[in-house]
Amino acid sequence: MSRAGLTRMTKIEVVVTGAEGAAVRDLIQAVGATGYTNLSGVSGLGHHGQHQGRLLFNQQATLELIITVVSDDKADDLIAGLRPLLSASSGVMFVTDTYVSRPDYFT
Amino acid sequence: MSRAGLTRMTKIEVVVTGAEGAAVRDLIQAVGATGYTNLSGVSGLGHHGQHQGRLLFNQQATLELIITVVSDDKADDLIAGLRPLLSASSGVMFVTDTYVSRPDYFT
Amino acid sequence: MSRAGLTRMTKIEVVVTGAEGAAVRDLIQAVGATGYTNLSGVSGLGHHGQHQGRLLFNQQATLELIITVVSDDKADDLIAGLRPLLSASSGVMFVTDTYVSRPDYFT
DSSP: OOOTTOEEEEEEEEEEEHHHHHHHHHHHHHTTOOOEEEEEEEEEEOSOTTTTTTSOTTOOEEEEEEEEEEOHHHHHHHHHHHHHHHHTSSOEEEEEEEEESOGGGTO | OOOTTOEEEEEEEEEEEHHHHHHHHHHHHHTTOOOEEEEEEEEEEOSOGGGGTTSOTTOOEEEEEEEEEEOHHHHHHHHHHHHHHHHTSSOEEEEEEEEESOGGGTO | OOOTTOEEEEEEEEEEEHHHHHHHHHHHHHTTOOOEEEEEEEEEEOSOGGGGTTSOTTOOEEEEEEEEEEOHHHHHHHHHHHHHHHHTSSOEEEEEEEEESOGGGOO
16 A cells, blocks of 8 residues: 555554543553544443443443554553553553554654 | 564444444344444444435434454454445445454453 | 455544534545545544643543545545645544455445
């Protein structure tokens, strides 16, 4: 694919309960990310049965989807920081290659 | 990119009308996915002109965005199941490589 | 990953203020994209400190997330058109490989 003029970065999407959103945003800030996007109106059934075992498959918890895009070195720090936070909750993260037009916005 | 400690999975995003959301979630459950994320507050103009031909480009239908992350074998099953469902509607799906930290949550 | 029966396309996600959403949708239409998905309930702190310098890290602007999927040639046109629009604002775009089941819907 033509990616002329674009720079590869790492997109990290985190789905957590509303109660955990602030901790995720604090961590994003702590690793030096320059911003994030926050989606409300998010519900879902967790990927971890244990933590949401009382929910039937069509019952949904109220969640937040938090998206940030960072350089690789910050991605490593952020992923390392998110691991224990998510391990203590039912949150999940998705890490995806993405390309941006203005890498200076993200570093 | 450094992906140490992460496992590649398949993210499937489905955009459908609210009326079709339950069928998509049932299918996600049927293939053995362990969860999903559901976004409301979604509107759009379908990628298929035929089904939404009465809408002007800036008129938007009320939609849902449903995200799930699964292993490759379940992805094949889910994609196969979604094809006829989406063919009968104006829904679309996007299939993307992603990486997760806890693959056991998704298999 | 098994991608039998799927076609690679380019997913472009744009995060802009509500005031700029219409211009982004107009541009998506102008390059010949067949549709888009629009998410409301989006807030965030911009990746560009300069334009949102008055916000603290946990203060969030009201934003829109606009997603479209296009073929590579249209992606180049759209990215070229989005650059000046985003340069004049605090918006960002993320460009990601994705796969679809019905490429004719997107071209």
